[in-house]
Amino acid sequence: xxxxxxxxxxxxxxxxxxxxxxxxxxxxxxxxxxxxxxxxxxxxxxxxxxxxxxxxxxxxxxxxxxxxxxxxxxxxxxxxxxxxxxxxxxxxxxxxxxxxxxxxxxxxxxxxxxxxxxxxxxxxxxxxxxxxxxxxxxxxxxxxxxxxxxxxxxxxxxxxxxxxxxxxxxxxxxxxxxxxxxxxxxxxxxxx
Amino acid sequence: xxxxxxxxxxxxxxxxxxxxxxxxxxxxxxxxxxxxxxxxxxxxxxxxxxxxxxxxxxxxxxxxxxxxxxxxxxxxxxxxxxxxxxxxxxxxxxxxxxxxxxxxxxxxxxxxxxxxxxxxxxxxxxxxxxxxxxxxxxxxxxxxxxxxxxxxxxxxxxxxxxxxxx
Numbered sequence: 001x002x003x004x005x006x007x008x009x010x011x012x013x014x015x016x017x018x019x020x021x022x023x024x025x026x027x028x029x030x031x032x033x034x035x036x037x038x039x040x041x042x043x044x045x046x047x048x049x050x051x052x053x054x055x056x057x058x059x060x061x062x063x064x065x066x067x068x069x070x071x072x073x074x075x076x077x078x079x080x081x082x083x084x085x086x087x088x089x090x091x092x093x094x095x096x097x098x099x100x101x102x103x104x105x106x107x108x109x110x111x112x113x114x115x116x117x118x119x120x121x122x123x124x125x126x127x128x129x130x131x132x133x134x135x136x137x138x139x140x141x142x143x144x145x146x147x148x149x150x151x152x153x154x155x156x157x158x159x160x161x162x163x164x165x166x167x168x169x170x171x172x173x174x175x176x177x178x179x180x181x182x183x184x185x186x187x188x189x190x191x192x
Numbered sequence: 193x194x195x196x197x198x199x200x201x202x203x204x205x206x207x208x209x210x211x212x213x214x215x216x217x218x219x220x221x222x223x224x225x226x227x228x229x230x231x232x233x234x235x236x237x238x239x240x241x242x243x244x245x246x247x248x249x250x251x252x253x254x255x256x257x258x259x260x261x262x263x264x265x266x267x268x269x270x271x272x273x274x275x276x277x278x279x280x281x282x283x284x285x286x287x288x289x290x291x292x293x294x295x296x297x298x299x300x301x302x303x304x305x306x307x308x309x310x311x312x313x314x315x316x317x318x319x320x321x322x323x324x325x326x327x328x329x330x331x332x333x334x335x336x337x338x339x340x341x342x343x344x345x346x347x348x349x350x351x352x353x354x355x356x357x358x
Contacts, residue, residue, distance in 0.1 A: 076346045077326050083352055111333050111342025112325070120349045159354050 019152035022066075022092060023145040026055040029065035029089065031082060034072025036099040036131040048134035053141050062088040067144075070121075071131075073101035074114045086121055092156050094148070096140055097123045100130045194218055198238035198276060202230055219277040224263075227280045228290040231265065235295045240267040240276060243296035246303070248310045252336035259283055261310060265292075282312060291317040309334035 005011070028050075032040050043050050050056050059065050062085045074082055086095070097117055100106035103126045105115035117123060124147065127140045194213055202220060203209050210221040222230055234240040244266040251257035259281035267276045282289065291314035292299045303314040304323035311332035314320065322329065329345065331338055 076349075077324075079349055083349070086352060110340055111338070111345060114346055114349075119347070120351050122352065122354050 014154045015152060016149070018154040019149045022152060023148040024054040025057075026053075026067040026094070026141065026144075027057050027059055027065045028055055029062050029068045029085070030058050030060070030071065031068055031085065032071040033074060033078065034099075034101060034131075036071035036102070039131045039134055039137065040069060040071045040098065043134040043137045048138065050134075050138060050141065053138065053145070055141055062086070063090065065089055066093045067096065068093065069096045069098055069137075070102040070117055071098040073106060073108055074117055075112045076114055077112070079114050079117075079120060082117065083120060091159050092152070094124045094144055095121060096125045096127060096137075096144065098127045098137060098140075099132055100128065103128070106130060196274065196276070198234055198240070198274070201233065201238065205233065206230060217275065217277060219279065221279045221281075224280040224282055224286075224289055227263075227278075228292065231267075231278065231292055231295060234267060234276065234278070239269045239271055240274075242268040242270050243292070243298050243302075244268050244275075246292075246299055246306070248306045248312060248334075250310060250334065250336045261287065261312060263289065263306075263312070287311060288313040288315055290315045293317055308332070311335065 028044075030037065030040055030044075032038075042048055044056060044058055055067065062068075066089060068086060068089060070082065086093075095117075097103045101108060101113070102117050103123075105113050109115070114120070118126075125140045125144045127136050129136055194211060196218055199211055199218060199220060202222070203211065206222050206226050208223065212219055220230075245264075246266070247264050249262040249264065250260065251262060252260060261282040263280050263282060265278040267278060268274070280289070289312065291303055293303065293314075294316070300317070300319065301323055303317055304319070304321060306312050307314060307317075307320065308322040308324050309332055321327065325333070331343065331345075333342070
């Protein structure tokens, strides 16, 4: 291939370039409702320094952000607000569910607390912990960057695919010991 | 013996007034029909100018309880530091008392919270709405016959997916 190209010319995929740009300049939208928010602030502060991974610009307007970090429990009065903020963010956008409460409701199994925001919103990355350490949140940002690099397209096709709307992988086709193989149960493939 | 001019005065006005004392805290229990008049006397004539707190207790699952709800008013006199607990009991279907916002404006939000959580109506309240739960909520969740995990209210939301036009 190289003999057909002049010097100083490299070939790559436009998708990969777009993903590389996106993943290294995530703009988080802090939706901090509880103690996870304190860890989120620590992650953004100088000691743990999420700026090392290009995600230090926290903006408090959803229109300027592309990564929503839901840190803390979400009650049923707050969920419509959360959904509205999510819809106000521009594509491409991602969501990190930080901590046990945002992911599952945590210990708050009561009438008013939503039992996991992924029931009503698309979530890309879950961070376990109560609250998670800043290292865990940073690791989730790194994993999200890997996911963006792997799955993104320059025109955002991945956000329109039906495969993104499949039910959560952990709820559907985790391998069950003693069960028939997954291909016999569900023809639907795993999404990225 | 209880040395309180306010309690003595109340005992003369209300025939079936129950008074007791525990470690210096005086408590009176009176019928709900006499409640507002008694509180008005305490405020106007005995200087109980501060409504410290106002809350409600559901005795539905309580051992040996004869009444369903207990309303509790914690009063204080900021001049003499005297404190007094006033209680009354309510039963369905008569879950209504007169609002005391006219006496203590601070009762406004407290009464709204009691309405929100226990469903007790306050007659004459200037702003009788829910204060914590969404307005469309239909139950009163601190009642003991309301299940802890609710009746599905926390699941009634639209689901937003990636393909949704925004």
